Amino acid sequence: MRMTSLKRIKTILMGISITTVLLTAMGCSQGSYPFDIFYEMHYQDSYKSYEPPRLSVPASAVPMYDAPKATSYTDDGKHMYDVNCSMCHGISGQGDGPVLSTMTSKYGYQPVVTPDLTSDQAKALGVAGVQGFIVNGLQVMPSFAKLMTEEEMVITTNYVVNCIQGQQPGACK
Known part of the structure; x- marks a missing residue:
C-alpha cells in the first residue's frame, strides 16, 4: 500500500511540474497571440518567399479625379x-x-x-x-x-x- 501512495504522490508532483512548465512557456511567447499552438503559416519567412511581388502603379497612370477643393473658407x-x-x-x-x-x-x-x-x-x-x-x-x-x-x-x-x-x-x- 505504501508503494501506491508513493506512486500517486510522484504522479501528482509530475503533473504539477508539467503544468508549471507549460504555464511558464505560455508567458514567454513572442507571437501575436499569448499562446500560439498552431502558428499561422503566413507569418513565417519561408512562406513569404512564395508570395508574388507587390505590384506598383504603372508610370503612365493618371488619377481620375483631382482632390476635392475645400469649400468652407477658401475665399474668406x-x-x-x-x-x-x-x-x-x-x-x-x-x-x-x-x-x-x-x-x-x-x-x-x-x-x-x-x-x-x-x-x-x-x-x-x-x-x-x-x-x-x-x-x-x-x-x-x-x-x-x-x-x-x-x-x-x-x-x-x-x-x-x-x-x-x-x-x-x-x-x-
Whole structure:
C-alpha cells in the first residue's frame, strides 16, 4: 500500500511540474497571440518567399479625379486673418493680440516694425508690401510661404488692405 501512495504522490508532483512548465512557456511567447499552438503559416519567412511581388502603379497612370477643393473658407479673408494673424495683430489689426501682448509684457520683445496694421506706416506698404511681409515674415513673424497657398495669401492680403486698413470697406464680408 505504501508503494501506491508513493506512486500517486510522484504522479501528482509530475503533473504539477508539467503544468508549471507549460504555464511558464505560455508567458514567454513572442507571437501575436499569448499562446500560439498552431502558428499561422503566413507569418513565417519561408512562406513569404512564395508570395508574388507587390505590384506598383504603372508610370503612365493618371488619377481620375483631382482632390476635392475645400469649400468652407477658401475665399474668406476674415477667416484666414483670424486663424493666421489675429493672435498677434489682434481682431481689429491694432497689434493688440494676446500672443504679442504676452511677448512684449512678459519677455520684453520690442517689434522692429509696428504690428498695428491700421497705422499710417502699415497703410503706406500697400498690397505688395503687406504680401511681402506675409511671404517672407519678419523676426518673430513666421513666413507663411509654406503654410498658406498663393491664393490664401492673396485673400488675406486683400482683407488686411481693404477691410482692416479701410481702403475699400465695401469689399469686406
